[in-house]
Amino acid sequence: MNATRAATTKAGSVRKVLSLGRVQTPTLALIVNRDLAIAAFVPQDYWEVEAAFATAEGAGYGGLWHEGSTTRLTEAAPAEAIAAAATGAPATIESLETKPQVEQPPLLYDLTTLQREANGRFGFSASRTLGAAQALYDQHKLLTYPRTSSRYLSGDMAGQLKSVASGVGAAAPAYADPARYVLGLDRLPLGRVVNDAKVTDHHAIIPTEGDHDLAGLSRDEQRIYDMVARRFLAVFHPAARFERTVVETRCAEHLFRSKGKVMIEAGWRAAYGESVDAAGKDEALAKPEDESEQSLPALKVGQAVTCTAAEALAKRTKPPGRYSEGTLLRAMETAGKLVEDDEAAEAMKDAGIGTPAHRPATIER
Numbered sequence: 001m002n003a004t005r006a007a008t009t010k011a012g013s014v015r016k017v018l019s020l021g022r023v024q025t026p027t028l029a030l031i032v033n034r035d036l037a038i039a040a041f042v043p044q045d046y047w048e049v050e051a052a053f054a055t056a057e058g059a060g061y062g063g064l065w066h067e068g069s070t071t072r073l074t075e076a077a078p079a080e081a082i083a084a085a086a087t088g089a090p091a092t093i094e095s096l097e098t099k100p101q102v103e104q105p106p107l108l109y110d111l112t113t114l115q116r117e118a119n120g121r122f123g124f125s126a127s128r129t130l131g132a133a134q135a136l137y138d139q140h141k142l143l144t145y146p147r148t149s150s151r152y153l154s155g156d157m158a159g160q161l162k163s164v165a166s167g168v169g170a171a172a173p174a175y176a177d178p179a180r181y182v183l184g185l186d187r188l189p190l191g192r193v194v195n196d197a198k199v200t201d202h203h204a205i206i207p208t209e210g211d212h213d214l215a216g217l218s219r220d221e222q223r224i225y226d227m228v229a230r231r232f233l234a235v236f237h238p239a240a241r242f243e244r245t246v247v248e249t250r251c252a253e254h255l256f257r258s259k260g261k262v263m264i265e266a267g268w269r270a271a272y273g274e275s276v277d278a279a280g281k282d283e284a285l286a287k288p289e290d291e292s293e294q295s296l297p298a299l300k301v302g303q304a305v306t307c308t309a310a311e312a313l314a315k316r317t318k319p320p321g322r323y324s325e326g327t328l329l330r331a332m333e334t335a336g337k338l339v340e341d342d343e344a345a346e347a348m349k350d351a352g353i354g355t356p357a358h359r360p361a362t363i364e365r
Contacts, residue, residue, distance in 0.1 A: 003020040004017060004018065004019050004020045004021075007020050021362075023353055023354040023358065023359075023362050024362050024365060026335065026353050027328070027332060027353055027354070027362055027363070030323070030328065030331050030332070030335075030338075031323055031328070034320060034322060034323060035322070037319070037320055038319040038320060038322065041319035041320070043316045043317050043318070043319070044316065044317045045074075045314065045315070045316050046072040046073065046074060046315055046316070046317065047072070047073045047074075047075070047076055047078075047079035047312050047313065047314055047315065048064065048065065048071055048072060048073070048079070048312075048313050048315060049064070049065035049073070049079050049082045049083050049086070049254075049256075049310060049311070049312050049313070050062060050063070050064060050065075050310065050311050050313060051063045051064075051065065051083075051086050051249075051251065051256050051307050051309070051310040051311075052307070052308045052309045052310070053091060053249055053251075053256075053258075053305045053306065053307055053308065054305060054306050054308050055297060055299070055303070055305050056304070056305075057297075059297030059298075060297070060308070061247070061258050061260075061294060061295075061296050061297060061299075062258060062294060063247070063249050063256030063257060063258040064256060064257055064258075065082055065254055065255070065256050066255060066256070066257050067255070071257075076312065076314065079312035080312045082252075082254055082310070082312070083310040083311055083312040084310075085252040085253075085254070086251045086252045086254060086256075086307045086310040087307060087309055087310045088306070088307065088308070089251050089252045089306075089307050090251070090304060090305075090306055090307075091249050091250060091251035091252075091256075091304070091305045091306060091307050092249070092250050092251075092302065092303070092304055092305070093247060093248070093249055093299050093300065093301055093302060093303040093305065094248045094249065094250045094255070094301070095246075095247070095248040095301060096245065096246075096247050096248075096299055096300065096301050097245065097246045098243050098244070098245045099243070099244050099245075100241065100242070100243055100244075100264075101241070101242040101243070101244050101261075102239045102240075102241055103239055103240040103241070103242065103267070103268075103269075104192070104239050104268075105192065105234050105235050105236075105237055105238075105239065105240075105267070105268035106231065106234065106235070106268075107151040107152070107192060107204075107235070108151050108152065108153070108193065108204035108205065108206060108231060108232065108235055109151065109204060109205045109227070109228055109231055110148050110149050110150055110151045110204060110205065110356060111130065111133070111146055111147055111148055111149065111205065111356035111357065112149070112329050112330075112333050112356045112359065113151065114129060114133065114146070114205060114224070114227065114228070115129045115130065115325070115326070115329055115356075115359075115360065116326040116327075116329050116330055117227065117326070118223070118224065118227065119324060119325045119326030119329070120324075120326050121227075122223055124220070124223075124325075125325050125360070125363070125364075126325050126329055126359060126360035126363055126364075127360040127361065127363075127364050128220065129224060129360075130146065130147075130357075130360050131220075132218070132220040132221045132223070132224040133146035133205065133224050133228075134146055134147075135218075135221055136217075136221055136224060136225055140216070140217065140221070141208055141210075142207060142208055142212055142214075142217075142225055143205055143206070143207060143208060143224075143225065143228055144202075144203065144204075144205055144206050144207075144208060145202050145205075146205050147202065147355075147356060147357035148200075148201070148202035148203065148204065148205060148356065149200060149202075149355065149356045150198055150199045150200050150202060150203055150204055151198070151204045152193065152194060152195040152198045152199055152203065152204055153193055153194050153195075153199065153203045153204055153206070154194070154196050154199045154203055155194050155196050157194070157203065158188070158190060158194055160209055161188055161193075161236075162182065162183055162188070163209050164206060164207055164208070164209050164232065165179045165182040165183055165232070165233060165236070166179065166183060167207065167208075167209060167210055167211060167212050168207050168212060168229045168232065168233060169182075169183070169233075170211070170212070171212035171213075171214055171229070172214060174226075174273070175229055175230070175233065177270070178230070178233040178234070178237065178270060178271035179233055181233075181236075181237065181270070182233055182236045182237075185236065188236055189236060192235060193235055193236070205228055206228065206232045207225075207228060207229055207232055230271050230272055233271045234268040234269075234271035234272065235268070237267055237268035237270060237271055238265075238267045238268065239267050239268065240263070240265060240266060240267035240268055240269045241263075241264040241265040241267060242261055242262060242263055242264060243261070243262045243264055244259070244260070244261050244293070245259070245260040245261070245262070245296055246258070246259055246260075247259075247260070247296065247299055249305065251307045251310075252307075258294065258296060259293050259294065260293055260294055260295065260296030261293035262295075262296075263276050264276065325363060328363060329359055329363075332352055332353040332354055332359055332362075333352040333353075333359075334352060335348060335352045335353045336348030336349045336351065336352060
């Protein structure tokens with residue numbers, strides 16, 4: 001209050017209060033600092049070489065040129081020379097490494113995580129997500145109290161979790177199979193669900209017990225309910241399992257790297273409608289320039305393939321992106337990492353800026 005009064009009088013403002021706050025001021029500083037970084041950014045040109053390979057059977061995959069850890073060239077001429085040398089040339093699979101990957105189910109939602117994911121998936125503002133979640137709590141009695149910073153449940157709730165799963169499973173056909181799996185478990189895996197030490201005033205957001213009638217929900221409320229319901233069912237499922245493959249193809253004395261990912265067991269992703277059979281279908285090959293995973297054909301070390309095409313692509317470095325509501329919420333939540341003073345950073349490590357309930361209003365302001 002003293003700072004607000006000082007700033008208002010210093011500015012000579014009579015009709016309008018110049019508001020300073022311990023939440024809104026550092027939040028504004030985050031945005032200003034990001035804008036200054038964008039304004040000061042000097043873009044640099046670079047080139048990458050993409051290649052398309054084909055096996056004798058006609059199966060194709062993409063690769064990205066690299067030398068050591070770099071995939072970028074600072075001049076066009078060498079990039080075009082590599083592309084020209086590789087196009088149409090024979091190539092050989094020099095190495096192939098496959099590693100298993102285990103992906104644990106995500107934790108239950110707290111308000112900030114729900115807001116961030118709703119912003120990323122649907123473009124919802126933080127206040128829009130809070131409004132829908134609050135209506136699901138107040139009016140429809142379908143979700144527990146949403147203004148929480150905890151992602152865990154207390155131990156005394158363990159006995160009612162199957163009852164909650166039963167209600168969710170009966171609410172819509174999309175939830176029936178994952179709910180049936182949860183109800184079929186002799187003992188629920190509670191390691192990632194129950195933790196009394198991490199429950200503060202309120203536990204994580206989950207569906208409530210009882211019958212769930214979704215007919216009267218608005219479009220926003222349906223989406224938020226779906227997120228919470230699927231997350232609740234998913235947390236009791238096993239880990240998803242994948243195989244990640246990295247292939248090195250040598251062509252015209254140059255190495256090209258390809259990355260692939262194959263789902264072996266859907267696990268918790270089944271709660272989101274994913275399955276091993278459906279994985280990869282109707283999905284365009286990932287672009288190799290960012291080394292994203294793609295669907296790789298069956299390959300083996302020493303196998304002969306052909307480079308059907310190679311291209312040198314001119315690109316330019318990009319400045320850091322401006323904050324979306326989702327990324328700004330994340331920055332507020334983890335603001336302690338941005339503090340250089342050790343004592344202050346230690347004090348903020350579990351807090352951040354503001355509370356989950358007040359961050360949306362601060363962003364709106």
